[in-house]
Amino acid sequence: MFDEKQLQAIAEKKAAYQAAVDKALTKGPEMRQEFTTGGGIPLERLYTPEHLQGVDYPKDLGFPGSFPYTRGVQPTMYRGRFWTMRQYAGFATAEESNERYRYLLSQGTTGLSVAFDLPTQIGYDSDHSMAQGEVGKVGVAIDSLADMEILFNQIPLDKVSTSMTINAPAGVLLAMYIAVGEKQGVPTDALSGTIQNDILKEYIARGTYIFPPKPSMRLITDIFDFCSSHVPKWNTISISGYHIREAGSTAIQEVAFTLADGIAYVEAAVKKGQDPNVFGKRLSFFFNAHNDFLEEVAKFRAARKIWAHLMKERFGVTDKTAQMLRFHTQTAGSTLTAQQPENNVVRVAIQTMAAVMGGTQSLHTNSLDEALALPTEKSVRIALRTQQIVAYESGITQTIDPLAGSYAVEALTKQIEEGAWNYIRKIDELGGMLASIEKGYVQQQIQDAAYNYQKAVEAGDRIVVGVNKFQVEEDTSSRTLLRVDPSVGAQQVAKLRKLKEGRDNVKVKDCLEDIRKAAQSDENLMPRIVEAVRHYTTEGEICGVLREVFGEYREHVVL
Numbered sequence: 193m194f195d196e197k198q199l200q201a202i203a204e205k206k207a208a209y210q211a212a213v214d215k216a217l218t219k220g221p222e223m224r225q226e227f228t229t230g231g232g233i234p235l236e237r238l239y240t241p242e243h244l245q246g247v248d249y250p251k252d253l254g255f256p257g258s259f260p261y262t263r264g265v266q267p268t269m270y271r272g273r274f275w276t277m278r279q280y281a282g283f284a285t286a287e288e289s290n291e292r293y294r295y296l297l298s299q300g301t302t303g304l305s306v307a308f309d310l311p312t313q314i315g316y317d318s319d320h321s322m323a324q325g326e327v328g329k330v331g332v333a334i335d336s337l338a339d340m341e342i343l344f345n346q347i348p349l350d351k352v353s354t355s356m357t358i359n360a361p362a363g364v365l366l367a368m369y370i371a372v373g374e375k376q377g378v379p380t381d382a383l384s385g386t387i388q389n390d391i392l393k394e395y396i397a398r399g400t401y402i403f404p405p406k407p408s409m410r411l412i413t414d415i416f417d418f419c420s421s422h423v424p425k426w427n428t429i430s431i432s433g434y435h436i437r438e439a440g441s442t443a444i445q446e447v448a449f450t451l452a453d454g455i456a457y458v459e460a461a462v463k464k465g466q467d468p469n470v471f472g473k474r475l476s477f478f479f480n481a482h483n484d485f486l487e488e489v490a491k492f493r494a495a496r497k498i499w500a501h502l503m504k505e506r507f508g509v510t511d512k513t514a515q516m517l518r519f520h521t522q523t524a525g526s527t528l529t530a531q532q533p534e535n536n537v538v539r540v541a542i543q544t545m546a547a548v549m550g551g552t553q554s555l556h557t558n559s560l561d562e563a564l565a566l567p568t569e570k571s572v573r574i575a576l577r578t579q580q581i582v583a584y585e586s587g588i589t590q591t592i593d594p595l596a597g598s599y600a601v602e603a604l605t606k607q608i609e610e611g612a613w614n615y616i617r618k619i620d621e622l623g624g625m626l627a628s629i630e631k632g633y634v635q636q637q638i639q640d641a642a643y644n645y646q647k648a649v650e651a652g653d654r655i656v657v658g659v660n661k662f663q664v665e666e667d668t669s670s671r672t673l674l675r676v677d678p679s680v681g682a683q684q685v686a687k688l689r690k691l692k693e694g695r696d697n698v699k700v701k702d703c704l705e706d707i708r709k710a711a712q713s714d715e716n717l718m719p720r721i722v723e724a725v726r727h728y729t730t731e732g733e734i735c736g737v738l739r740e741v742f743g744e745y746r747e748h749v750v751l
């Protein structure tokens with residue numbers, strides 16, 4: 193971006209600067225021998241136009257809303273519309289969670305995001321022995337359409353978009369959402385939202401899988417196909433790097449493994465004869481926002497660029513929307529500290545700025561007390577206000593991709609891009625993402641990175657304020673934390689018993705038989721599942737039949 197003469201002048205001046213640095217170093221050394229990003233990328237003392245050598249503006253950066261989308265997916269970005277402020281929430285019963293959603297909406301949240309309890313996430317009803325002690329704990333307990341109707345009571349599904357963090361049983365929860373829409377008189381083509389539906393990262397990092405890879409991929413591609421024709425505004429998957437990063441990966445690994453998962457999904461759907469120009473439009477992504485501000489901004493920019501190239505060049509996608517990497521961000525749970533939790537507000541604010549400067553489409557900001565418990569209403573409000581302050585007061589939303597052209601940010605963007613491509617090539621060599629997971633390669637890479645980070649914290653090479661430096665004695669007696677009522681499990685079991693007594697059990701049996709037959713054949717499962725939930729067939733019953741046909745996945749332990 194600079195001509196030869198300018199670069200020559202810079203090189204000459206740089207010699208003088210180096211002499212000044214050498215002199216400064218004789219007076220006192222720098223604080224560290226080597227400086228690196230949080231993700232371990234080596235950093236130079238100073239970045240100059242020399243670092244932009246090789247950056248081809250139209251090719252590498254371009255303009256917002258056009259290939260390769262490095263600078264953002266919308267031509268006007270936040271001047272036209274802020275990102276969706278989408279707080280992940282849900283606990284106890286559908287009634288209590290509905291109250292929390294309506295509170296959030298009244299406070300200015302612009303999208304919903306449902307957290308389900310663990311039994312729901314692994315396809316068990318609240319009365320299953322595996323569910324004991326877990327009902328309503330980390331999210332809301334949903335057994336049937338009856339619970340979903342309460343969850344979205346007085347929330348118009350044609351006006352608000354909803355994300356559901358559900359993976360192995362994603363099709364069942366999507367079917368229930370469709371059925372709630374029908375009850376509200378909202379046609380399926382007016383529903384908008386996202387299901388996480390990303391099983392590969394469950395095998396790698398999160399753990400709420402049910403079925404083995406093959407039928408799991410089939411369920412996912414069934415959903416792609418079904419939504420393309422029936423629920424066209426639905427984001428059919430949220431390909432997630434968030435949990436990979438929470439498990440301890442570096443920023444480069446987060447990008448690489450997420451996009452490699454994306455490649456696996458596209459390949460699976462293409463193999464089924466689906467058109468990536470169509471289903472590709474509704475693939476969405478989900479990343480983490482950590483504290484290392486510049487690295488995070490660069491990460492988001494690099495991820496968009498790589499995905500656009502992958503879709504265009506590897507899969508021959510010509511549709512512009514299908515080339516775009518659109519993503520949700522959550523601030524990093526793993527950076528929150530139980531010590532001096534008020535400091536977490538500052539961490540979240542920095543991470544919010546990184547997500548916004550990186551061009552996110554949707555954002556969840558963590559609450560200050562989340563290292564201790566599920567957030568209280570007050571702490572959730574502060575988290576939401578953090579987004580609102582960044583949106584309305586910081587000024588950073590008024591200029592698109594404002595850090596572009598920063599020597600340091602462009603250099604980091606390139607480094608992350610190159611690092612991620614190296615991993616993607618390695619995964620290709622290993623036979624793709626599924627094979628790489630089965631070999632334990634991906635898990636091992638993440639474990640090594642997590643181990644190195646922890647060692648650095650324990651050695652004091654990485655400072656976590658309030659944890660390994662600046663500790664204080666804290667009086668925790670006045671802390672108010674949210675506690676889920678332990679009677680939720682019993683309440684949910686009683687509700688389920690009543691439901692099963694009152695519904696048409698012959699119809700339910702027929703629906704389950706239809707699902708079994710469809711599962712044993714190549715038929716798309718979604719229409720059968722939608723029909724079953726309409727008749728109040730429970731999630732556990734549907735997943736139970738699928739378990740019988742598909743079997744269950746057992747974890748590949750990496751030692």
Ligand SMILES: CC(C)(COP(=O)(O)OP(=O)(O)OC[C@H]1O[C@@H](n2cnc3c(N)ncnc32)[C@H](O)[C@@H]1OP(=O)(O)O)[C@@H](O)C(=O)NCCC(=O)NCCSC(=O)CCC(=O)O
Nearest residue numbers: 266268269272273276305355386427476518519520553554
């Ligand atoms: C695509 C995204 C990322 C965002 O979708 P959204 O609907 O919010 O936003 P969007 O698509 O960008 O914008 C909505 C519509 O406005 C349009 N639009 C946006 N900006 C515009 C602009 N400047 N000018 C004109 N139009 C614009 C878009 O094109 C789109 O229209 P069209 O629709 O017409 O194109 C989606 O997938 C999403 O919301 N994901 C959220 C995932 C999530 O919450 N996950 C929580 C996980 S929690 C978790 O997993 C962690 C904890 C755990 O482990 O459990």
